Amino acid sequence: MNTESVLEKKVKRIESLLDISKIIDREANSAKDIRKYFRVNHLAYKMFHSDMGFMHFRVTKGDKISSEDILYQPNVISSYIGKGATVVELGPGQGSNSFYLAKKHPDASFIGVDLNPPKLKKSDPKNVKFYKHDYSDLSFIESNSVDVVFGIETIVYCSDKTKVFREVARILKENGIFTVHDYALVHPLESYAPYEQTAMKLISKCGASALIESAEAWSSYLKEAGLTEVKTTDLHKETLPDLKQLEHKADHIMKKDLRVKLTFALLPYHFVNNILIGWLGYDACKEGLGYYNEWIYTKAKKEV
Numbered sequence: 001m002n003t004e005s006v007l008e009k010k011v012k013r014i015e016s017l018l019d020i021s022k023i024i025d026r027e028a029n030s031a032k033d034i035r036k037y038f039r040v041n042h043l044a045y046k047m048f049h050s051d052m053g054f055m056h057f058r059v060t061k062g063d064k065i066s067s068e069d070i071l072y073q074p075n076v077i078s079s080y081i082g083k084g085a086t087v088v089e090l091g092p093g094q095g096s097n098s099f100y101l102a103k104k105h106p107d108a109s110f111i112g113v114d115l116n117p118p119k120l121k122k123s124d125p126k127n128v129k130f131y132k133h134d135y136s137d138l139s140f141i142e143s144n145s146v147d148v149v150f151g152i153e154t155i156v157y158c159s160d161k162t163k164v165f166r167e168v169a170r171i172l173k174e175n176g177i178f179t180v181h182d183y184a185l186v187h188p189l190e191s192y193a194p195y196e197q198t199a200m201k202l203i204s205k206c207g208a209s210a211l212i213e214s215a216e217a218w219s220s221y222l223k224e225a226g227l228t229e230v231k232t233t234d235l236h237k238e239t240l241p242d243l244k245q246l247e248h249k250a251d252h253i254m255k256k257d258l259r260v261k262l263t264f265a266l267l268p269y270h271f272v273n274n275i276l277i278g279w280l281g282y283d284a285c286k287e288g289l290g291y292y293n294e295w296i297y298t299k300a301k302k303e304v
């Protein structure tokens, strides 16, 4: 009886068609790599993911995927934004979350910090500013000055998460809120079967992110930085419909040997590798390797 999982079969297929050591052994997570990855894929995200410029996964609570599902994460953040609040977005990408929230909260001020920030247009809300900076260093933002910090599918790029979380804890006011939506492993990477480790390494390296870490490691980094848990929720099942859409698009290429070979030989590295993320991501998630966590933390008031 064949007990191979779909993920295992897919990893074997990739290994038979492509030299995956070239992807896995490559240093792919420097600031330069991250910038290049997002520059190359700017248009692809708009074409294949969201024409509104959102670069995160849809969270589908009902039976059918809907256009509103892309707003799940910013709507959660919106519920923590009070009148006149100062809000910092880590890794805003094309700026869509900050723009959406800035329109909903016209009396709040929004600051986005990204390695590749978007250029502001005349029609963009006036209460948004972007800084081109690595958010591991937020020294241009005063300590104890921010009400809400959030990061959607961006901290996964950092190999030193404690450094980022310490900066977040520094700039937050007491009782300020920090929300993160991101992927994490259920267990440490080294405890998985070899094909599962290969799949997770491919997914991380192909998207220029750091090697994906366990949820337990993430929560220990948050606590080390002095942040206190309010609530942690796993939403991986709710991201499956969106992951399935990407898997379906990738499958069109991955099912034909010649198509795979030509596509990977002819198109730019940072673009084609997305096909592997799309092809593996759905099954890795469905087979229970990862969480899509919503971490809500606070900077608790110091006891006197």
Ligand SMILES: C[S@@+](CC[C@H](N)C(=O)[O-])C[C@H]1O[C@@H](n2cnc3c(N)ncnc32)[C@H](O)[C@@H]1O
Pocket: 034, 035, 038, 053, 054, 055, 056, 090, 091, 092, 093, 094, 095, 096, 097, 113, 114, 115, 116, 133, 134, 135, 136, 151, 152, 153, 154, 157, 158
């Ligand atoms: C997948 S996109 C997510 C964009 C946005 N959060 C969204 O939900 O649409 C990740 C973004 O994080 C940014 N990023 C990654 N590491 C960063 C760092 N160390 N400092 C600043 N920005 C970073 C990337 O440039 C990219 O724009």
